[in-house]
Amino acid sequence: MFGSGDEKPVDLLIVGGGINGAGIARDAVGRGLSVLLVEQHDLAAHTSSASTKLVHGGLRYLEYYEFRLVREALMERERLLNMAPHIIWPLQFVLPHSREQRPAWMVRAGLFLYDHLAKRERLPASKSVRFGLHAASAHPASNTLKPEYKRGFTYADCWVEDSRLVVLNAMDAAERGAEILTRTKLISARPEGAFWQAVIQSEDGREEQIAARALVNAAGPWVGEILSAKLGRNNAKTVRMVKGSHIIVKRLYEGAFAFILQNPDKRIVFAVPYENDFTLIGTTDIPYDADPATVAITPAETDYLCESVSRYFRVPVTPADVVKTYSGVRPLYDDHAENASAVTRDYVLDVEGGEGQPALLSVFGGKITTFRKLAEHALEKLLPAMGREPGAGWTATKPLPGGDMPGADFDAFVAGLIAAYPALPANILRRLARAYGTRATRILNGAQTLADLGEDFGGGLTAAEVDYLVAHEWARTAEDILWRRSKLSLHVPADAAERLAAYLNPPSAANPAERSVRQAG
Numbered sequence: 001m002f003g004s005g006d007e008k009p010v011d012l013l014i015v016g017g018g019i020n021g022a023g024i025a026r027d028a029v030g031r032g033l034s035v036l037l038v039e040q041h042d043l044a045a046h047t048s049s050a051s052t053k054l055v056h057g058g059l060r061y062l063e064y065y066e067f068r069l070v071r072e073a074l075m076e077r078e079r080l081l082n083m084a085p086h087i088i089w090p091l092q093f094v095l096p097h098s099r100e101q102r103p104a105w106m107v108r109a110g111l112f113l114y115d116h117l118a119k120r121e122r123l124p125a126s127k128s129v130r131f132g133l134h135a136a137s138a139h140p141a142s143n144t145l146k147p148e149y150k151r152g153f154t155y156a157d158c159w160v161e162d163s164r165l166v167v168l169n170a171m172d173a174a175e176r177g178a179e180i181l182t183r184t185k186l187i188s189a190r191p192e193g194a195f196w197q198a199v200i201q202s203e204d205g206r207e208e209q210i211a212a213r214a215l216v217n218a219a220g221p222w223v224g225e226i227l228s229a230k231l232g233r234n235n236a237k238t239v240r241m242v243k244g245s246h247i248i249v250k251r252l253y254e255g256a257f258a259f260i261l262q263n264p265d266k267r268i269v270f271a272v273p274y275e276n277d278f279t280l281i282g283t284t285d286i287p288y289d290a291d292p293a294t295v296a297i298t299p300a301e302t303d304y305l306c307e308s309v310s311r312y313f314r315v316p317v318t319p320a321d322v323v324k325t326y327s328g329v330r331p332l333y334d335d336h337a338e339n340a341s342a343v344t345r346d347y348v349l350d351v352e353g354g355e356g357q358p359a360l361l362s363v364f365g366g367k368i369t370t371f372r373k374l375a376e377h378a379l380e381k382l383l384p385a386m387g388r389e390p391g392a393g394w395t396a397t398k399p400l401p402g403g404d405m406p407g408a409d410f411d412a413f414v415a416g417l418i419a420a421y422p423a424l425p426a427n428i429l430r431r432l433a434r435a436y437g438t439r440a441t442r443i444l445n446g447a448q449t450l451a452d453l454g455e456d457f458g459g460g461l462t463a464a465e466v467d468y469l470v471a472h473e474w475a476r477t478a479e480d481i482l483w484r485r486s487k488l489s490l491h492v493p494a495d496a497a498e499r500l501a502a503y504l505n506p507p508s509a510a511n512p513a514e515r516s517v518r519q520a521g
């Protein structure tokens with residue numbers, strides 16, 4: 001076991017517990033490699049919890065001729081839907097159209113390509129719509145599109161709980177034998193013979209030496225820093241950091257569909273139904289060169305997002321309506337495009353080593369949507385550099401933890417859960433089903449009443465769920481639980497974070513954070 005003084009080398013040392021590191025860990029351990037993943041903060045602490053949360057082909061990338069990426073992403077949508085039907089679900093998009101925008105024939109041609117670049121079984125094809133009676137413009141009790149928007153299009157993509165997708169990949173990797181160490185940082189690594197000799201450091205300052213046959217640099221916005229500062233490399237490939245921000249407002253409109261809104265600057269902004277009571281609006285594309293850990297929205301970005309939506313809606317959105325914001329840094333591969341929106345969203349995998357040298361794989365770019373294919377391609381490149389056969393990919397058909405529902409039928413699963421727990425509120429059961437899928441029963445554990453689930457922190461969060469998150473999902477702090485394992489910070493009372501922190505760190509008992517360092521997943 002790592003960290004116990006055992007010097008046995010590991011096959012892969014993965015740096016970064018975002019979606020790409022977690023996805024590669026899962027795929028690699030399933031191919032028989034021994035894997036250690038280190039994440040300096042929490043899982044999905046950075047870009048992988050700051051996305052727009054769409055599993056999408058990326059309609060706008062067609063304009064940049066990114067056909068490879070769009071096709072791969074479109075194919076992934078239905079695969080991921082089947083692997084994790086609890087945290088991924090279909091979402092309809094409404095695209096209002098007016099004369100000042102891209103011509104209708106161009107949008108129609110783009111949507112035709114979008115419909116046909118990859119096979120679809122569950123997601124419907126795009127359509128032209130006259131808004132007339134559509135809820136987008138005719139809902140009696142809701143903010144709606146301005147009357148001048150009379151026509152548009154609809155198409156389908158999917159929604160994903162991004163940070164939960166990361167955790168589920170890490171859990172699956174751990175259940176197959178990987179070791180996942182959060183709050184553990186790579187300090188340095190140098191090649192010595194056929195191995196990397198790496199130094200990792202946990203939050204309390206303890207350092208440990210790890211020998212690894214290959215190193216995976218999946219550090220997202222830090223990929224360049226790992227190469228230069230930790231490995232002393234002068235890499236030709238570089239990362240282009242592009243900030244993107246979101247605002248969350250009280251629910252802007254009725255309806256389960258999202259809007260894709262075209263802006264005069266040719267960018268698009270999404271408005272998406274969020275957490276029942278809210279609307280998520282984003283994003284921006286701003287070149288960024290400061291510390292990725294401290295990225296935050298500026299007033300100018302908030303204004304831009306408010307204006308983007310207000311251009312379309314009868315009742316405008318103003319900065320005063322903003323309930324919460326978040327920002328992330330896209331770690332894009334630098335293709336030297338002129339503006340930040342045009343930089344490729346495709347990924348580049350750089351492999352070095354082989355022939356007596358330990359292998360190094362660095363990940364540049366990528367989307368949440370394409371993480372599974374990225375991991376497959378990463379192992380297809382890395383294993384030969386380690387002198388091994390890559391073997392066949394296996395992840396396309398294996399459900400993620402909690403996703404093993406018959407026919408990937410989420411509604412049937414929820415109905416069954418509500419029938420099995422008649423005394424518990426249906427809205428709480430539905431939320432647990434969305435978050436944990438079939439694993440929800442491990443939290444409920446036969447509870448007859450809400451009181452059986454222990455202390456109530458508000459918003460439906462109980463001690464039973466917190467204990468599960470600490471024991472199985474590497475949760476250590478109130479923020480891990482309220483913002484990354486769930487979005488309950490939008491729903492709990494103001495004192496919940498403090499109460500939760502006290503529960504997680506009781507003054508007398510052993511620190512649960514310490515208990516969670518080594519967990520089976």
Ligand SMILES: Cc1cc2nc3c(=O)[nH]c(=O)nc-3n(C[C@H](O)[C@H](O)[C@H](O)COP(=O)(O)OP(=O)(O)OC[C@H]3O[C@@H](n4cnc5c(N)ncnc54)[C@H](O)[C@@H]3O)c2cc1C
Pocket residue numbers: 015016017018019020021038039040041042043044045046047048049050051052053054055056184185186187218219220221222226242243244245283284327328329330331363365366367368369370
């Ligand atoms: C605003 C925005 C919107 C987006 N929307 C979408 C979308 O809707 N759909 C989609 O598919 N994609 C979207 N993306 C893209 C997607 O979010 C990213 O491509 C993806 O999350 C990158 O994941 P990653 O694992 O490479 O990086 P990260 O998630 O940043 O993970 C890298 C990790 O490495 C860790 N690390 C760094 N240095 C060290 C070290 N020395 N030791 C240990 N750990 C270290 C960091 O702490 C970090 O957690 C969006 C991105 C942004 C910014």
